[in-house]
Amino acid sequence: MSFKPDASPLSLPALRPEVASLPAYVPGVRAQTLDTAALASNESHFNPLPSVRQAVFGAAATMNRYPDAASVALRARLAQHLEATPDEIVVGAGSLGVLSQIMSAYCRPGDEVIFPWRSFEAYPLVVQLAGATSVPVPLRPDESHDLDGILAAITNRTRVIIICTPNNPTGVPVPHAELAKFLESVRSDVLVIIDEAYIEYATAKDTANSLALYRQHPNVCLLRTFSKAYGLAGLRIGYALATPGIAEGLRKAGLPFSVSALAQQAAITSLDARAEMLTRVQAVVCERERILLSLRSAGYDIPDSQANFLWLRCGDETRVPLEERFQSAGILVRGYARDGIRISVADAEANNRVINLLAAQATGAVSC
Numbered sequence: 001m002s003f004k005p006d007a008s009p010l011s012l013p014a015l016r017p018e019v020a021s022l023p024a025y026v027p028g029v030r031a032q033t034l035d036t037a038a039l040a041s042n043e044s045h046f047n048p049l050p051s052v053r054q055a056v057f058g059a060a061a062t063m064n065r066y067p068d069a070a071s072v073a074l075r076a077r078l079a080q081h082l083e084a085t086p087d088e089i090v091v092g093a094g095s096l097g098v099l100s101q102i103m104s105a106y107c108r109p110g111d112e113v114i115f116p117w118r119s120f121e122a123y124p125l126v127v128q129l130a131g132a133t134s135v136p137v138p139l140r141p142d143e144s145h146d147l148d149g150i151l152a153a154i155t156n157r158t159r160v161i162i163i164c165t166p167n168n169p170t171g172v173p174v175p176h177a178e179l180a181k182f183l184e185s186v187r188s189d190v191l192v193i194i195d196e197a198y199i200e201y202a203t204a205k206d207t208a209n210s211l212a213l214y215r216q217h218p219n220v221c222l223l224r225t226f227s228k229a230y231g232l233a234g235l236r237i238g239y240a241l242a243t244p245g246i247a248e249g250l251r252k253a254g255l256p257f258s259v260s261a262l263a264q265q266a267a268i269t270s271l272d273a274r275a276e277m278l279t280r281v282q283a284v285v286c287e288r289e290r291i292l293l294s295l296r297s298a299g300y301d302i303p304d305s306q307a308n309f310l311w312l313r314c315g316d317e318t319r320v321p322l323e324e325r326f327q328s329a330g331i332l333v334r335g336y337a338r339d340g341i342r343i344s345v346a347d348a349e350a351n352n353r354v355i356n357l358l359a360a361q362a363t364g365a366v367s368c
């Protein structure tokens, strides 16, 4: 039997509707030339720490072998760092990998996941991939989490709530007292994820003591990453701290061997080099405060950031031309349709380029 050119089209295997309706992945703009400032992805602009580079090269010598699927050594090292036990720790391919394990472990079609919005753009993606339903709760006008709104959005289908502090892309944290009060009001059968991807940059006095809150609330799960302050974005490693029964379920929901030996070794060595990392963080925090002062005195209304980026809220009529100006100046920033622009903090030279561009823009009488 042969096909006729006018035969009806073959019926190809059908995608799950959740997958078919996802937008195709658009890769972020990547640094193109030496003088491009890569301020779009909140990465560390520092070169990898020498001890970590060396550990990764050492681990590469055995890349013909599978990694330790249980990440035993890393979980022991993290347990020591967090004053926890290894059975409370889940390691994954980035904290996004862990988040996707959380969704597959806890969410069935029709289950609801509540998160603030605007927040990390991967949240609706992992929720939809799991077949669950996203319940975004708008930020308040001052960019803070609307915790009362989140409580009001809880239904009997709610399985997971995500709190992002400091929030990406606004940099605004949830203060300890507010988070503590919020957790008192959440049903204990709802898993509350506290995503602390930028916690190392949080210097405010009222920064949430998430470890203490986790000890008080067994339904709380902390999510952290080595991608940002630790500078291991390219190696894909993050972790969760959760009550042993929850952590065990999350580990079961992970694909075996998804965290490479290179990543495990890099993470262990990074924890050993934490003091060096914190010195770098301090430099970024100083720069963050310097940019904030400059831009405010140029007339910009920018929220206090507790992360390694700053947020310019603006509508598309301001955002689109501003993004074009950044682009032609060789500065990569992250724009969000209808909401604004996020700019990562890097070295003084790159930051000065941002300040100069925005100050010139402001004297042109346009401000965000």
Ligand SMILES: *Cc1c(COP(=O)(O)O)cnc(C)c1O
Pocket: 042, 093, 094, 095, 096, 097, 120, 164, 168, 195, 197, 224, 225, 226, 227, 228, 233, 236, 237, 238
């Ligand atoms: C960058 C980021 C992550 C980290 O993702 P990884 O998968 O660990 O690289 C998680 N949450 C938020 C809010 C982020 O901005």
